[in-house]
Amino acid sequence: MLSPAQAPPQFDEEPWIARFLIGLGSTWQGVLIAASAAILSVNVALFAWTSQQSQSQAKLASHSLMVENRLSELLLFIRTAESEQRGDILASGNSAYRACYIAAVNEIPRRLAELNIMTADNLGQQAELAELERLINDKLADLASKLRLLDEGDRGRALESFDRNDKGRALMATIRERVARLKGEEERLLSVRSADSARASQQLFFVGLGDTLLIFFLGWMAISFSLLSRQRLVAANAALESKVEERVAELRAAHDEMQSFAYVVGHDLRAPLVNIMGFTGELQTLRDSIFDHLAQGGETPNSKSFDAQAAAAEFDEALGFIRAATVKIDHLINAILAISRAGKRELKLEKIDMSALVKGVVATLAHQAQAVGAKMEVGTLPPVTCDRLALEQIFANLLDNALKYLRDGEPGQIQVTGYAAYDRVIYEVRDNGRGIAEADQKRIFDLFRRAGAQDQRGEGIGLANVRALLRRLGGTIGLTSTLDCGSTFKVVLPRVCAAQ
Numbered sequence: 001m002l003s004p005a006q007a008p009p010q011f012d013e014e015p016w017i018a019r020f021l022i023g024l025g026s027t028w029q030g031v032l033i034a035a036s037a038a039i040l041s042v043n044v045a046l047f048a049w050t051s052q053q054s055q056s057q058a059k060l061a062s063h064s065l066m067v068e069n070r071l072s073e074l075l076l077f078i079r080t081a082e083s084e085q086r087g088d089i090l091a092s093g094n095s096a097y098r099a100c101y102i103a104a105v106n107e108i109p110r111r112l113a114e115l116n117i118m119t120a121d122n123l124g125q126q127a128e129l130a131e132l133e134r135l136i137n138d139k140l141a142d143l144a145s146k147l148r149l150l151d152e153g154d155r156g157r158a159l160e161s162f163d164r165n166d167k168g169r170a171l172m173a174t175i176r177e178r179v180a181r182l183k184g185e186e187e188r189l190l191s192v193r194s195a196d197s198a199r200a201s202q203q204l205f206f207v208g209l210g211d212t213l214l215i216f217f218l219g220w221m222a223i224s225f226s227l228l229s230r231q232r233l234v235a236a237n238a239a240l241e242s243k244v245e246e247r248v249a250e251l252r253a254a255h256d257e258m259q260s261f262a263y264v265v266g267h268d269l270r271a272p273l274v275n276i277m278g279f280t281g282e283l284q285t286l287r288d289s290i291f292d293h294l295a296q297g298g299e300t301p302n303s304k305s306f307d308a309q310a311a312a313a314e315f316d317e318a319l320g321f322i323r324a325a326t327v328k329i330d331h332l333i334n335a336i337l338a339i340s341r342a343g344k345r346e347l348k349l350e351k352i353d354m355s356a357l358v359k360g361v362v363a364t365l366a367h368q369a370q371a372v373g374a375k376m377e378v379g380t381l382p383p384v385t386c387d388r389l390a391l392e393q394i395f396a397n398l399l400d401n402a403l404k405y406l407r408d409g410e411p412g413q414i415q416v417t418g419y420a421a422y423d424r425v426i427y428e429v430r431d432n433g434r435g436i437a438e439a440d441q442k443r444i445f446d447l448f449r450r451a452g453a454q455d456q457r458g459e460g461i462g463l464a465n466v467r468a469l470l471r472r473l474g475g476t477i478g479l480t481s482t483l484d485c486g487s488t489f490k491v492v493l494p495r496v497c498a499a500q
Contacts, residue, residue: 061193125186406431
């Protein structure tokens with residue numbers, strides 16, 4: 001159990017909206033989120049449409065202003081043409097006045113063409129503009145007729161036309177009136193369009209405000225739900241860690257009990273085993289005395305068919321079975337005690353040069369390798385922070401097995417290689433020996449289990465001990481093997497091994 005200081009944190013204060021969402025359940029939460037997303041999509045579309053309408057109305061208002069400006073410019077050019085024509089007549093054909101008159105007259109058709117294009121979508125304005133164009137052409141023809149009198153040398157008649165030209169004055173008045181009507185219509189349109197633009201801008205503001213509030217609400221709701229979910233996840237993780245720690249403590253206690261049990265079993269079995277071995281020795285001594293005495297005295301016990309040599313042979317065979325059994329039991333007990341002691345030994349972590357360590361193990365097996373004609377090679381191995389004694393036992397077992405189970409008539413080739421991968425280091429012990437059948441590969445790491453021909457000494461302890469040691473160090477061991485081709489044992493360790 002955890003102490004109050006270690007207990008998982010409790011979260012009593014939860015946002016009401018998060019409690020509301022969690023209370024709805026996952027189905028209704030999805031419906032609510034989907035509905036919110038749909039409302040937000042509609043509002044975004046409405047915002048875009050309102051924005052477009054606002055821009056459109058603003059463009060129309062600006063267009064009306066431009067039409068009014070063009071009308072004013074058109075009227076200005078007509079007045080300029082009239083005033084420059086009078087100046088030309090009064091100055092008796094002054095070239096400067098004539099040039100300004102011609103420039104103004106040439107500009108008028110261009111302005112009329114622009115106005116026709118700009119009012120193409122307004123039939124009423126088009127009709128007014130057509131009548132205005134007719135009046136302007138009449139006015140320009142009247143101005144041109146006076147200049148022709150001057151060009152013909154009749155300056156007097158040209159001057160008299162200023163006082164008697166009621167037609168020109170009437171045309172100018174009518175032109176001004178038409179221009180005023182056109183501008184008035186544009187002013188009306190400008191007023192309407194400005195009002196529409198202001199209304200669209202107001203709608204855009206309220207739609208934008210609504211979208212902002214909705215986004216804020218949805219964001220707040222999502223954040224509240226996320227925070228509560230995270231809090232609950234933290235609490236669940238803390239509770240899970242508490243259970244895991246309790247379970248680990250139980251497993252450690254069970255492991256310690258098993259080690260103690262193994263030690264007690266080994267110790268208690270050894271005592272009767274010593275007695276068996278001692279009494280077996282006494283029986284051997286007694287046997288020697290009995291049969292020596294019989295041989296010397298020539299006496300036979302109760303039967304003339306007694307064969308002392310045959311009896312001695314049977315006695316020896318029985319004693320041999322007893323001795324073999326006791327030796328095997330002794331080896332098994334030693335193995336159990338070794339595993340028990342290894343499990344209780346405190347690990348000492350240090351940074352280890354693995355190339356040097358494995359080469360040292362190879363050196364201890366050099367005589368055995370020479371005897372079987374095997375060659376052992378050690379590559380460049382990545383270092384690791386681990387327990388030196390445990391690693392020496394692991395690689396000694398693996399290399400010793402590789403030497404024991406070579407193929408007859410095949411020169412032994414044993415290689416140790418390694419590499420680093422992220423936070424792990426991997427070492428491989430590869431040989432070209434007998435290999436291990438697929439059916440046996442999963443059980444060779446079990447205690448007292450062996451595979452293949454039993455022509456080598458051993459009790460099936462080595463690989464079980466290797467796996468147990470690696471588990472304590474936080475590592476694993478794997479096997480890839482093909483029968484009659486060889487085996488590869490892969491040792492995987494963390495860069496910094498476990499300390500227990």
